[in-house]
Amino acid sequence: MEPRHLRDLYDLQLRREARPDGPGCRVERVGALVRQTGPAHAWNGVLWSGLDASDADGAVAGQIAHYRAAGLSFEWKLYAHDTPADLGDRLLAAGFTPEEPETLMAAEAADLPPDVPLPEGVELRAVTDESGVRQVVEVHERAFGTDSSHIGRQLLDRLAADPGTVPAVVAVAAGEPVSAARLDLYPGTDFAGLYGGGTVEGWRGRGLYRALVSHRARVAAARGHRYVQVDAADTSRPILRRLGFLPLTTTTPYVYEP
Known part of the structure; x- marks a missing residue:
């Protein structure tokens, strides 16, 4: 399979159609994004988003409010092909801290x-x-x-x-x-x-x-x-x-x- 098609399959199966990855975790589809919420020691964050310039800032603010209410730190897992193209800059402006980038690889x-x-x-x-x-x-x-x-x-x-x-x-x-x-x-x-x-x-x-x-x-x-x-x-x-x-x-x- 070509890398682009394999990436699209990954996006579909593991991001857009993600399932909870541990006890006490739930996956929710909220508008144009998918997030997981669970115990403090679990992975909490945004798995997928299909945003554009008109709704990105509102979606970012909504996730901050959601996890703040739960008293949880969280991660927005941003992929290079996610939209809008300046989503990383919007996350920075909202108070997020980027960690080291990694390369998604498959075989x-x-x-x-x-x-x-x-x-x-x-x-x-x-x-x-x-x-x-x-x-x-x-x-x-x-x-x-x-x-x-x-x-x-x-x-x-x-x-x-x-x-x-x-x-x-x-x-x-x-x-x-x-x-x-x-x-x-x-x-x-x-x-x-x-x-x-x-x-x-x-x-x-x-x-x-x-x-x-x-x-x-x-x-x-x-x-x-x-x-x-x-x-x-x-x-x-x-x-x-x-x-x-x-x-x-x-x-x-x-x-x-x-």
């Missing part, structure tokens, strides 16, 4: 390398309980130097509510978690999402990232999803290109703190 799951070897002494373990979740959080905090407790809460909630939709995996060496990632499955769609990939310093550059991508792609294909997609940072984009991923567009999170 056919069945076309990715089927078996990337792990470094010697490393094994992959499925995350199925609280102990595994703690290892995921530990990897993220060591890899990125940030508080990742919210990731743990989200994983525990989803494992309790619907464990089949969030296959997470940890790479372990000599009993120590050294890399972790998760796969979000979207039932009824062609897509599965690759999220949360992180490797602790000292284990980078040894193929763990590629191995975890390959592992999750196999799971996605086995579950009937044709494509895997990822919001790629600059550090992972070259690796994904070599594996066969295509860039579809860029996306920038705009964050609003009430």
Whole structure:
């Protein structure tokens, strides 16, 4: 499929027809946009908008009012092809703070390398309980130097509510978690999402990232999803290109703190 058509399919299935991604979350279609609202530790924000110059400012103000009333910070996930073309400037003017842009990339799951070897002494373990979740959080905090407790809460909630939709995996060496990632499955769609990939310093550059991508792609294909997609940072984009991923567009999170 051509990148433009694949991007349009992504917009339709995962943005315009989005479903709640965790317990306590609800997806609402309000005018020309789609948003998710849930607990404070969940992802809250605008998933899709089809605005123009005449209604953009009113829609932005309406979302600020909605999330303020709920006492929640939220994210407006802006894609490069969203309209109007100056929507990013309008968000800035309304008090949003942009984070680093990422590249939306996708590939056919069945076309990715089927078996990337792990470094010697490393094994992959499925995350199925609280102990595994703690290892995921530990990897993220060591890899990125940030508080990742919210990731743990989200994983525990989803494992309790619907464990089949969030296959997470940890790479372990000599009993120590050294890399972790998760796969979000979207039932009824062609897509599965690759999220949360992180490797602790000292284990980078040894193929763990590629191995975890390959592992999750196999799971996605086995579950009937044709494509895997990822919001790629600059550090992972070259690796994904070599594996066969295509860039579809860029996306920038705009964050609003009430």
